[in-house]
Amino acid sequence: MDLSHLFSSHSLRAFSFEGGVRPADEKQFSKDHPILDFMDPQQEMVFFMLQHQGEPCEPVVKEGEKVFRDQLIGSPKGLGAPVYSSVSGIVKAIEPRLHPNGQMIMSVVVDNDHMYETLPAKFPPASFMELTKEEILERIRFAGIVGMGGDGYPTFPKLVSAMQKPIDHVLLNGCECEPYLSSDYRVMLEDSWRVVNGLKIVLSLFPEAKGIICMEHNKPDAVEALGEHVQDDEKIRICTLKSKYPSGDEKVLIESVLRRQIPAGMKAEDASCVVLNIDTSVAISRAVTQARPLERRIITIAGDCVRNPGNYRVRVGTSFSELLEQVSPLAKRPRRVIYGGPMMGNAVNSLDFPVVKTSSCILLLSSKSPSRSEETACIRCGQCLTACPVHLEPFRLYEALMKDDQTLFSKLNGDLCTGCGCCSYVCPAKRDLTEIISKRNWQPEGAEEES
Amino acid sequence: MSIGVLYPSKAPHIRNPRTTSSIMREVLFALIPLVIFATVYFGVRVLLVVTLSVLSAVLSEFLFEFLLHRKITIGDCSAAVTGLIFALMLPVTVPWWIPVLGSVIAIIVMKQAFGGIGRNPFNPALFSRCLMMVVFPGIMRAFEIDAVSVPTPLIAMVDNVKLLPGLRSCFLGVIPGSIGETSSLLILLSGGYLIIRGIIDFRIPLVFLASSLILSYALGLDGLYQLFTGGIMFAAFFVATDPTTSPMLPAGKWIYGLLCGVLTILIRKYTGFPEGICFAVLCMNLSRYLLDRLLVPHVYGMK
Numbered sequence: 001m002d003l004s005h006l007f008s009s010h011s012l013r014a015f016s017f018e019g020g021v022r023p024a025d026e027k028q029f030s031k032d033h034p035i036l037d038f039m040d041p042q043q044e045m046v047f048f049m050l051q052h053q054g055e056p057c058e059p060v061v062k063e064g065e066k067v068f069r070d071q072l073i074g075s076p077k078g079l080g081a082p083v084y085s086s087v088s089g090i091v092k093a094i095e096p097r098l099h100p101n102g103q104m105i106m107s108v109v110v111d112n113d114h115m116y117e118t119l120p121a122k123f124p125p126a127s128f129m130e131l132t133k134e135e136i137l138e139r140i141r142f143a144g145i146v147g148m149g150g151d152g153y154p155t156f157p158k159l160v161s162a163m164q165k166p167i168d169h170v171l172l173n174g175c176e177c178e179p180y181l182s183s184d185y186r187v188m189l190e191d192s193w194r195v196v197n198g199l200k201i202v203l204s205l206f207p208e209a210k211g212i213i214c215m216e217h218n219k220p221d222a223v224e225a226l227g228e229h230v231q232d233d234e235k236i237r238i239c240t241l242k243s244k245y246p247s248g249d250e251k252v253l254i255e256s257v258l259r260r261q262i263p264a265g266m267k268a269e270d271a272s273c274v275v276l277n278i279d280t281s282v283a284i285s286r287a288v289t290q291a292r293p294l295e296r297r298i299i300t301i302a303g304d305c306v307r308n309p310g311n312y313r314v315r316v317g318t319s320f321s322e323l324l325e326q327v328s329p330l331a332k333r334p335r336r337v338i339y340g341g342p343m344m345g346n347a348v349n350s351l352d353f354p355v356v357k358t359s360s361c362i363l364l365l366s367s368k369s370p371s372r373s374e375e376t377a378c379i380r381c382g383q384c385l386t387a388c389p390v391h392l393e394p395f396r397l398y399e400a401l402m403k404d405d406q407t408l409f410s411k412l413n414g415d416l417c418t419g420c421g422c423c424s425y426v427c428p429a430k431r432d433l434t435e436i437i438s439k440r441n442w443q444p445e446g447a448e449e450e451s
Numbered sequence: 452m453s454i455g456v457l458y459p460s461k462a463p464h465i466r467n468p469r470t471t472s473s474i475m476r477e478v479l480f481a482l483i484p485l486v487i488f489a490t491v492y493f494g495v496r497v498l499l500v501v502t503l504s505v506l507s508a509v510l511s512e513f514l515f516e517f518l519l520h521r522k523i524t525i526g527d528c529s530a531a532v533t534g535l536i537f538a539l540m541l542p543v544t545v546p547w548w549i550p551v552l553g554s555v556i557a558i559i560v561m562k563q564a565f566g567g568i569g570r571n572p573f574n575p576a577l578f579s580r581c582l583m584m585v586v587f588p589g590i591m592r593a594f595e596i597d598a599v600s601v602p603t604p605l606i607a608m609v610d611n612v613k614l615l616p617g618l619r620s621c622f623l624g625v626i627p628g629s630i631g632e633t634s635s636l637l638i639l640l641s642g643g644y645l646i647i648r649g650i651i652d653f654r655i656p657l658v659f660l661a662s663s664l665i666l667s668y669a670l671g672l673d674g675l676y677q678l679f680t681g682g683i684m685f686a687a688f689f690v691a692t693d694p695t696t697s698p699m700l701p702a703g704k705w706i707y708g709l710l711c712g713v714l715t716i717l718i719r720k721y722t723g724f725p726e727g728i729c730f731a732v733l734c735m736n737l738s739r740y741l742l743d744r745l746l747v748p749h750v751y752g753m754k
Contacts, residue, residue: 386699424462
């Protein structure tokens with residue numbers, strides 16, 4: 001199939017950015033297996049009231065109450081998104097549970113009755129073309145959609161706030177640059193209609209904007225799958241980027257594709273664009289056309305300890321330990337379990353926590369530490385400077401923090417660190433640059449420190 | 452599901468396998484062919500000079516750190532690299548105490564006194580060689596092959612000797628000179644290996660060599676001859692690329708390499724010193740800090 005008309009004229013050379021690193025992508029283990037369903041979990045379901053950036057939701061059900069699938073169980077207070085039950089059953093407890101970031105988070109625990117009795121949809125199924133902007137936004141708000149790439153920013157307020165700005169591009173972020181992860185790639189292949197439909201829905205909110213589907217150039221089959229659905233649409237094109245980490249970072253993606261930067265301390269909308277994750281786009285499509293709340297997501301299970309690495313479609317609330325037990329026996333004893341991608345995820349000390357809206361990956365590694373060698377003195381090789389995608393000077397920031405020199409740290413714009421991990425990755429002295437620098441500004445869902 | 456005891460880990464949870472010591476080991480490995488060639492061409496005394504130099508470098512680092520109760524860092528092989536590079540810049544005829552004294556000065560005065568690896572303002576081996584050249588000029592210029600004393604081509608040119616070896620001999624390295632500096636061919640191969648392995652950056656050697664070649668011709672010298680004699684090739688690949696004393700960013704590397712080449716040829720042409728690389732690279736070592744500060748990258752999102 002000839003797809004050349006979908007590309008912009010200058011896309012013959014791949015889009016890219018300065019800096020970044022090229023770790024082994026390790027996707028070969030999971031990317032060729034179709035997404036498998038794991039939709040009937042046996043153990044109790046745990047729904048955190050905080051699955052997004054912002055304030056925790058307030059539980060709106062009581063212990064002992066019968067809940068249906070798709071029933072609202074957590075109602076947002078302030079910035080947030082509603083939480084729904086993904087199964088039917090009895091509310092067993094409403095109590096704080098351990099979040100992978102080490103905090104105790106208020107949760108609704110439901111005993112699954114395996115009947116999956118579903119509440120009737122609040123809205124009738126509809127094509128987005130029949131709906132007004134307000135109706136579309138209402139459906140997105142109702143569905144409890146958040147940024148599913150990991151940042152978890154609620155999508156409804158993000159879109160509403162972006163609609164106040166002169167948005168000229170909506171980017172669909174298919175750059176899955178973290179090693180091991182392949183869920184976005186599988187979704188683009190298997191659910192390409194919904195991926196594109198989600199983008200079209202968002203584009204209908206921004207009549208002035210063009211849509212660009214961005215992905216790394218090593219995914220020609222995904223380009224083809226999505227290409228079929230955008231052929232008839234003048235406003236959408238596909239753009240391929242060099243395969244390099246962190247090409248999928250929002251700041252980096254905007255710079256690579258649009259040659260513009262988000263002003264320091266501002267959001268993507270201030271650079272006149274909206275960036276959507278692939279799975280978020282699918283959720284938007286389901287929310288608007290089928291009026292379904294967000295209650296499932298795709299998880300990559302990978303690492304050298306997993307016998308059947310792959311991607312699994314699971315209900316939000318499913319326990320990770322059960323998921324792993326059911327879908328994949330262990331090949332080796334894991335020494336480290338990483339929640340999220342290997343570059344930016346957190347190490348956890350057990351698997352006894354549930355899938356949330358923003359979970360992307362669970363990685364079981366047999367090595368005890370990221371590097372065999374200890375931290376040594378900086379040799380001033382400058383590799384961290386060359387690797388930093390936002391062009392900071394990591395080794396100087398590190399030294400400023402070691403000397404507790406806040407003034408120098410701010411002068412060097414240390415608070416602009418995205419925590420991508422490139423500097424620590426390349427450092428031959430194996431210094432924990434990212435850890436030290438990004439802790440200063442990074443508050444994942446209000447967490448102080450991982451356990 | 453029980454999965455046993457899990458270890459904590461700091462993001463990123465995967466790291467580039469390259470470490471300081473693996474970089475240093477690769478450099479040592481790449482320099483072995485030069486030592487072998489020199490042993491064959493100059494004789495086994497090469498091995499004595501090299502061994503003495505490397506051993507004294509490593510030992511002095513060990514003793515210094517041991518006596519000051521610091522962490523022993525000889526395992527990173529950087530002292531061995533300093534010792535080896537120093538030895539390769541010596542004439543084979545040097546008395547035994549020159550490699551010992553020079554290595555000890557390089558490690559103690561130029562490296563440890565400034566706080567160890569990564570903190571030295573000058574390349575230790577080059578600094579030490581320069582010092583030896585100034586203090587013991589006679590010894591450092593005593594080149595001989597098969598026990599017959601001969602001047603190096605560069606010294607010969609300065610002294611207006613008419614009979615110079617051909618360009619081909621210079622490229623292959625069958626000429627008088629310092630232990631590791633004569634064979635341009637081998638230096639190109641070893642340096643090329645390090646570039647391909649990603650240990651050194653291609654920019655500095657490329658522009659160092661290119662600028663000295665072009666400037667030589669511009670000043671009426673025989674450019675290729677300048678390149679293949681003396682220490683330019685060796686310095687361009689193994690000394691000027693020292694991470695600690697060269698600029699960090701690509702832009703700085705271009706300027707640094709360019710000025711290294713220009714200074715070398717200017718010193719060779721307009722001063723009484725036959726060899727220009729020592730002072731040229733040492734001067735540029737000092738400019739490293741300035742280049743890094745002047746060329747700071749533009750931070751994302753800042754006006």
